[in-house]
Amino acid sequence: MYEEWSSRVPGAVVWTRTAQGAGVLYPVLPDGCMDLLWTSGRLLVAGPDTRAHQAGEVPGTSWAGVRFPPGTGPALLGVPAYELRDRRVALADLWPGAETRRLTELLDEAEEPAAALEAVALRRAADADPPDPALRAVVDALDAGHSVAVTARSVGLGARQLHRRSLAAFGYGPKTLARVLRLQRALALARTGMPYSEVALAAGCADQPHLARELRELAGTTLGDYVAAANRETPQPSGSSTTA
Known part of the structure; x- marks a missing residue:
């Protein structure tokens, strides 16, 4: 549990x-x-x-x-x-x-x-030192679906600067962070019962096969298997259902 x-x-x-x-x-x-x-x-x-x-x-x-x-x-x-x-x-x-x-x-x-x-x-x-507001802005921009290039410009950093600072702060570059944040958006939406085809688009994927590839590469699972496993350990949100 x-x-x-x-x-x-x-x-x-x-x-x-x-x-x-x-x-x-x-x-x-x-x-x-x-x-x-x-x-x-x-x-x-x-x-x-x-x-x-x-x-x-x-x-x-x-x-x-x-x-x-x-x-x-x-x-x-x-x-x-x-x-x-x-x-x-x-x-x-x-x-x-x-x-x-x-x-x-x-x-x-x-x-x-x-x-x-x-x-x-x-x-x-x-x-500890307070969090760097520029890095918080990077997370917010990427989580909103902005590209890495747009994100870098929005915080006043060059591509190499952003990559270097991202490695220290997040453990990987901004492209990987964007994929991870998109994955988390999809997982959260899937647990609400939203049809998986709609989850893919709402999370920022091109289509459902794109989301399926991201799940395999980043999570080693399928969306259906994830939802089933998550629901075994935590209560499923009320009124939710799953759609394969």
Whole structure:
């Protein structure tokens, strides 16, 4: 079962997940974000993904996480996003060992580990530099469907500058970020019950076959399989249905 709610860290999301029994697990799909993760005895960081991550947890394993919005994780976690692309690494590899041991013990003993993890993120956010407004504008422009060229001009950056800054902030270049954001738009629309042909156009794909190719390349699944897996772990939005 998966649950999430808005964090007190601006733009972030706090989430919890308990691995269910045998069967196909709900995959973690690319979203442009970085996460601070806790599971019993371990603190980790999830870097930005370019493909589906199948966690393969033992049934009953509990997780808590704080998901930082695109471009904000590196300042809070202290590492460029490209160094963690498609990786899960121990927090002790990034922060001092004594600090991570203390935090791990604190979270293991916490009555609500998700709240304790959010408190860690809040303290880091208070000490970190504020998010770069230009990078926030890049995310907004790409998520609105603007081209990379138009986005670069809108924030006053050349193509090479935008690519270099995107690697550090998002883990990959702006073209990949645009694809990931479009994927997330499609996934959200699909769970409302919108027919998949309409999902493709509304998300910014040329047609349904284009969306299907993007799902295979970025998520390793089909839209129908994603919706079925998501609905097994989280309640389906009321009044929704699926259309193949």
